Amino acid sequence: MQKDIEIKVAPENLDNTAVILHTLAGALNIKSSNITDFHVLKRSIDARSRVVIYRLQVRVFIDEEAPKEKFAPAYPNVADQKPVIIVGAGPAGLFAALQCIQNGMKPIVLERGKDVKQRRRDLAAINKQGLVNTESNYCYGEGGAGTYSDGKLYTRSNKRGDVNQVLEIFVQHGAKQDILIDARPHIGTNKLPQIITAIRETILAAGGEVQFDRKVTDFILSEGKIKGVVVNGEEQLLADAVILATGHSARDMYELLHEKNILVEAKPFALGVRIEHPQSIIDAAQYHCDIRSPFLPPANYSLVEQVEDRGVFSFCMCPGGIIAPCATYKEEIVVNGWSPSKRNNPFANSGTVVQINLEDVSGTDPLRMMNFQAAIEKTAFQLGGGNLVAPAQRMIDFVENRLSVDLPKNSYLPGTKSAMLRDTLPDFVFKSLQRALPKFGKKMKGYYTNEAILVGVESRSSSPVRIPREKESFQHPQVAGLFPCAEGAGYAGGIVSAAIDGINCANAVLKFQ
Structure with missing residues (x-):
């Protein structure tokens, strides 16, 4: 029984x-x-x-034995099967590739960036020297943005697909069994590279391909159908199906689609700052203690407030984490956060952002939200003074609209500079945060404090552009065989939901083929 x-x-x-x-x-x-x-x-x-x-x-x-069940998907050799081009080696692209193999199709994964091992050098240059490699950074490269920004696996995407399937595949490739049972599963930036490498090896062993430093620069089209892609401005690769899984920061892909008159649409997104506290403050607030028990993990939080019908909310909360410089273009500031698997750093950080609606940005240009986002990131860079030094302010100073005399110790390696963050944030974003933060402090004891630092700007919470697709076929309404996928197309938000969307797109390709 x-x-x-x-x-x-x-x-x-x-x-x-x-x-x-x-x-x-x-x-x-x-x-x-x-x-x-x-x-x-x-x-x-x-x-x-x-x-x-x-x-x-x-x-x-x-009074009965437990069944001995083991997750073991079959990956047949597909070296000689029909190819499917997958643009991007983030979670959507990699899981689409695995599903293509199970479906008897050969995935050819094209990644503009480097493999996980080679990416480390470029991330070191970003952190230590403020140098951005526009093709290899926190957002571009094998594993996508999630590889070096935490590996949080929490999702609400249960209705879109089998969450457990995604988690089981991670476990099959080296993740701990704990992710199958934790309410908020997490792998850790220090563990993900090995897991991503193992997934790549599974793809290669089955006859698929994963190619690096391979940027898609054009599409080959004929009579409203995809016929292949152009790589690095010269080489043509042919296929009747292309899964476009480029992530939310590939602005050049949105521009390419727009230039070729392939429909893209402006999409709401969120914008704000990354807020960092000493982890001890969050532990004390959440666990009602002076010192956290060694049997409890570093505490996290989730906060939301409505300010004049505009949502202000925390997201991507990183207990025991680090604030990372995640710009993909030179002379821009973008911040994000990550945690190692043990979450044992002394700080806790979280994106804290304000909803940006389409009516907040005038015009009809489908790329206007993206351009709005880019302009704010450039202003943040100028406010920081260069070398990816980020503008920052103590929390109460921000709310009371005064320049911080000094800044607390923090985890952002390129460095922070005391600045008036309202000079880079749109006025309605500044005022929404200004009103929401004291209210957050009433919800969580100790949150509202000048020991907390606000670092600008957190601007890549989701894509500011949607690439439309038909609900049943998953194909672009104008281009047969083009399958917009996951975060970069506006249909996912996080590792697990992106992976699920990759699986769904691969299954849609099978029906199309």
């Missing part, structure tokens, strides 16, 4: 099998000896009361 129940466990007993068995037996009113096995399905921290606990959803096997 099997039963699914929920139990509560103290943090110090989370890995104590004897205590869990005893708790399960008591909850089911049976003897511990009758429990032949149990599987934890989900676990989450409940910090609503002063005593913090873990809630475990558990499948209990009573």
Whole structure:
């Protein structure tokens, strides 16, 4: 017999099998000896009361053996099968490639950037020297933006596809089993490169291709159908299906589509700052303690407020994290955040952004939101003074509209400069943040403090452009065989949702073929 129940466990007993068995037996009113096995399905921290606990959803096997199930998708050799070109080696592109293989098609993945190992040198140059390689950076390269910006796997995309399938594939390629059960699964920037490399090796072993330093610069079209792509301005690659999974920062791809009269649309996005606190402040607020228990992970938070019908919200919260310089063009400032797997840095940071609506930016140009975004990033660079030094302000100074005399120690490696952030943010964004932050402080004790630093600008929360596609076929309405995919097309927001969309696009290609 099997039963699914929920139990509560103290943090110090989370890995104590004897205590869990005893708790399960008591909850089911049976003897511990009758429990032949149990599987934890989900676990989450409940910090609503002063005593913090873990809630475990558990499948209990009573007087019967647990089934020995193992996730093992088949990857046949597709070296001689029909090719599918996949533009971009982020989560959408890589998972589309794996699904193409399962569907008996040969993926050819074209990535403008470098492999994960080679990317490290360019990231070191960004962090230490403020030098941006426009083809290899935090956003461009194998694994996409998620590889070196945390690997958070939390998603609400359950209706779009099988979230567990994505998590199982990560585990199959080296991620810890914990991601299958954690309420907010997380891999860590230090672990993801090896996992991404393993996924690439699976693709290559099955006869697929993954090519680096290969930038798609044009499309080959005939009578409203895709026939292939042009790479690096000269080489032609032919295929009847192209999955476009370029991520939310590939502005040149949006410009190319627009120049070729392939429909793109302006899309709302969000803009703001990255806010960093000492992790101890967040721990104290969330766990109701002076010092966090060694049995609890660094605490996170999620905050949202409406300011005159405009949403202000935190996202991509990085406990024990680091603020990273994520510009993809020279003389622009873009910040993001990441955490190592242990989340053991002394700071906690989160994007804190304001909703930008289409009516906020005048005109009819489908690229106007993108251009608006770029202009703000350029202003931030100028305000910082160069070399990716970021403009920054203490939190209360920002709200009370005064220049910070000094700035607290922080994790942003290129450095910060005291500046009036309202000089780079649109006025409605500044005023929305100005009103929301004290309200956040009322929701979370200790949040509203001058020990917190605001670093500008957080501008790549999502794509400012949508590449439309038909609901059933996943193809562009004007170009048969062109499959806009994931974050860069405006249909996903995060690693897991992008991976799901890649899988869905690969399945759509199979129907098309």
